[in-house]
Amino acid sequence: PARRGYSEAFGARLTELARADPRIVAITAAMRGGTGLDAFAREHPGRFFDVGICEGHAVTFAAGQAAGGLRPVVAIYSTFLQRGVDHVFHDVCLQNLPVLFCLDRAGVVGADGPTHHGLYDIPLLRCLPNITIMQPRDNAMLARMLVTALAHAGPVAIRYPRDPGPDADPSAAPAPLERGRAEVLREPGRPRNAVWIWALGDMLPLADAVAGALAGTPLEPGIVDPRFIKPLDAELLREQAPGTRLFVTLENGAVAGGFGSALQETLAAQGFAVPVLACGWPDEIIGQGTTATLRARHGLTAEAIAERIRRACPAGPS
Secondary structure (H helix, E strand, O other), rough: OOOOOOHHHHHHHHHHHHHHOEEEEEEEEOOOOOOOHHHHHHHOHEEEOOOOHHHHHHHHHHHHHHHHHOOOEEEEEEHHHHHHHHHHHHHHOOOOOEEEEEEEEEEEOHHHHHOOOOOOOHHHOOOOOOOOOOOOOHHHHHHHHHHHHHHHOEEEEEEEOOOOOOOOOOOOOOOOOOOOOOEEOOOOOOOOOOEEEEOOHHHHHHHHHHHOOOOOOOOOOEEEEEOOEEEEEHHHOOOOOHHHHEEEEEEEEEOOOOHHHHHHHHHHHHHOOOOOEEEOOHHHHHHHHHHHHHHHHHHOOOOHHHHHHHOOOOOOOO
16 A cells, blocks of 8 residues: 655644644645645645745744743744744744744755755754754654644654655554654664764664665664754764764765764764764755666765775774
């Protein structure tokens, strides 16, 4: 059977959560169908607001609702939130208001091309005080992140791609996450002088493929799902860093100022000099093409990344 996209999974779960919590309202900016909010609008018409192509107003409108005691959820394409970043800071983060931003189409979007690639939300948002940023690896994790975000007393952003993720049992009750806690999914082939891959959400299958390409060698990596882009799990980094020869980050976003930069900054702040190989989209305009085509063009394949790891660790275990 066809997998549900993140948009559909988000809309279905938010509609369900709103049945139990009358404070939840949904806002979008002329993207009702694209963000998966059709069902919410039908079931909760008095709590659904489409403000038209006015992304900045959508953010400020949500801030006003949050200040009044509601729990607004702003569903918007990543690329179009760029128009409202000023509002995110001045009207939401500055006041530490509980607004949830659900950023659809985060990462490359294939045929929609350069205007719609959602590559810049991490660099634009992670520098803002008070905001929490998450990315799910599947629809089950998205459900847990929604519950976590709606229980948090400050602003939250959840980013997810256009391509569908692994599905989840829609009847399963999602458990909230501990804020800022990553999850180790795979141990490295060699526990000392290890290589660790920290891969965001939809890049975890690529991390698994890289591990497969390096299987049976001293460079076979361990894999971490950070879950939280901000706050990043500094405690886990402190545990891993003394026995690590290379960290690798994978993100479906711009490398400049992105998740890899955050990991480098966190390591440096704790006094660790472990090298970081940050893999994502380069500092150039990314053109039109399928996800697979664009990844091959820009070296985001298992073979290319495995080779970069080999080059970064040329002498074997130190």
